[in-house]
Amino acid sequence: MLSSCKSSSYLRKTELTDLKASKTLKKTYLRIRNMSRKEIALGHQDATAYGVVWKHDGSGTLDRSDIDDVTGKFPAVYGFDIGHIELGNTHNLDSVPFDLMRKLIVKAHENGGIVTLSWHADNPVSGGSSWDTVPAVSQILKGGNFRKRYEGWMEKVALFIRSLKDAHGQPVPVVFRPFHEMNGSWFWWGAGNCSINDYVQLWRETVNLLRYEHKVHNVLYAYSPNTLNEKEEYLRFYPGDDFVDILGIDIYNHSGDDIYREALRNDIAVMRAFAASRDKPFALTETGNIQRGHPRWWTEVLYPAVKNSGIAWLLVWRNHSPEHFFAPYPEDPLADDFRMFGEHKDILFLKDIREIGFEPRPDFTRQPGK
Template sequence: MKKKKDILFKAAIVTTLVVSLLTAPNTTSKAAGLAPVNPNASQAAKNVLSYFYSITGNKIIAGQHNNFESPHQYTNQAFSISGKYPGLWGSDFGYGASGQTNMSTDRQRVVDHAKTAWLTDGDIVTLTWHEVKPNEAENAGWASVQGDYTSQQMTDLVTPGTTLYNQWLTRVDEIASYLKQLRDANVPVLWRPYHEGNGDWFWWSGKPTQYKQLWINMYNRFTNYHGLNNLIWVYGPNANNQWAGPLADYYPGSQYVDMLAQDIYDGDYSQSYYDEITALAQGKPVGIGENGEFPNISTLKSSQPKYSYFMTWGGGYLTAKNSNATITNTYNDAFVLTRDKFDVPTANSNILLNPNFDSGSLGSYWGAYGTSPGVVRNDGNYRSASYSFNMYSASAYNSNLISNEYTVNSGTYTAQVYAKSGGTWTTAQLEVYKNGTLVSTKPITTSGSFTSFAINNIFAANNDKIKVSVWVNAGAGAWFYFDDFSLTKN
């Protein structure tokens, strides 16, 4: 939050909830900026970023933040008032309150709801993290999030090898484990870390040089070490008001930022704030990362058209700061994109979860059955990542690997698997089931290297349920490796 009274308002909400969510300029052309800063970004992340470029200057997406203890509460409240769902769903990995032993249950809930938001509801997902000071307990609470470090301590924290750096690394690696679940589910995320760093109310804020290095350290760790290629990196300063500093002073650099979104409260949508962030963005999409009062649509259309989304904060801000009439009128304005008014391109976005078994197991996403069901292996026989699924038996066997069932929208789909195999068999095939019935198969032939086998033109109606399988009826000694399953909408 940008102002002391808004910080207190947020903190007061937390108290009543018991455990709460509180929760150098770019000189490249717009065309060059269309690609994410991560050269290995997933297709889904590319699609989302491209969509923001496409609506810039023409539309704005309505967004709603949700507390992690009830991650769809305020999204549903917006619908109950306006008859429209927001098109952007937000939440927070948060911090622990006193007496809370860990955050795993709450954070897993956020991940599960983020999957629902993108895969089922069709919402764009944005996440942030109110992190406690890395050298304090996870349940140190809001006071720790708002704690302070000296300049030297912050320098230590961003310097590899120091105690503070290692403590920070432990914390960010834990959050990476949750973001990996979203990566493996092919859920793109507007990742807005260390927001409001140009203020002075969070431990990471108020020290420009160290702040920029902190951001860069997280970017490198998440991108180059953890391979979180589903993230769209959003620089989230506070609007440059009397409580915050210039946005450019804290900007990590265009090579580390995909989008910019500033936090604005008290209806303070000054033209100078808009001009400052659009100048710094140099063509990158901009948004309103947090707000209390909704932006005025007439003002957006006339003088601030490049804001591409706004996200109303949770914890009661939706109705505490906006009347039902304002919510209804805004959500139903033609300039505002709600869930029903936009469709981010999803071609090449894989619907299947854990498609290459990079978790090291089938997890809860696949089932293996038969006389020799097979196992996930990392024995060097893989197409991508480090794992694949292996079927083998010294005697004849019958085995089946089958995905969970996925509810899809109407359209045409393609199912695909990469297979490597040897030996003899009666039957080996890729299969697609729709609403519990086998509807299509593709024979899998012998190949000493990973080869693609695909089923095209799978028609589905809205809310049809699809699952993908491989079935093998094999002779003694026959072997198979399967990797990189996919189910994509054409």
């Protein structure tokens, strides 16, 4: 693929942190760069695994998502979480069977979608959940008392990612987003529960284990802090350009629409400037509305704050129940507003990103917001 490139700038833009990246991974990275010109791909966590009132039966015959139920279109980006793969469990922490997850990931890729993986790993020292803040990071670094346990965990992560193959036996590319929201204190890898230096070392050792020990070459690595308390926070935990392919940020509407809008505009601007200085694409890697009440939240709160922001995608979190959901479903009072949100030409669904190729796009012809 690289031998056909005509410009040095194009060659530079295909360089990934993994020098042995698979061809499919390089193509996915170029698609992501091209998506981010002025368009935003729509993503949903566990989109095809379950919805508010349904669950995949595992038979392979169910092809459904809540977003498709509302709009007649599937999302462009598919988020999955591999938490509890490290334990050797058959299901992840949200009760999705890993065998089913594998099938859904492969199908999403073969249909033209982008796949992202998060990892809510249990605390390797205490045995508690990701939210158990017993200090653990220093214990799983090289020389730590729990290093062998962590190396065993990484072997299981690598086996799962390497098992992702399409119908032709080619590796399925994924965006891997471990140890996210590190500037918050709620995870065992978060601020206050480990030093910044130890966090950076954990990230680097994790990437090196996958690349060199386990020969995993179908992964783009994404770094995603939570809502920033100050702009300097974005850089503070950064593990370095050689260990990150995509920049992200997680911002939820916890404290009301006005504060959420401001956080989106300010924090995405910080991320955008940081990304520009490093020539990396960036995304809103998690978002969602917790403070419900605005009848046109999608079109009047979220959309104005993200349009023309440069993010390659935005991913809303999972639909667990009528009391806990982030994407619309048919009975959601905001379903009509979401349909209007999805009618903006710069909001991309699955069928839209199928049209995005791998060649550089010097110009953008679609008019955003129309």
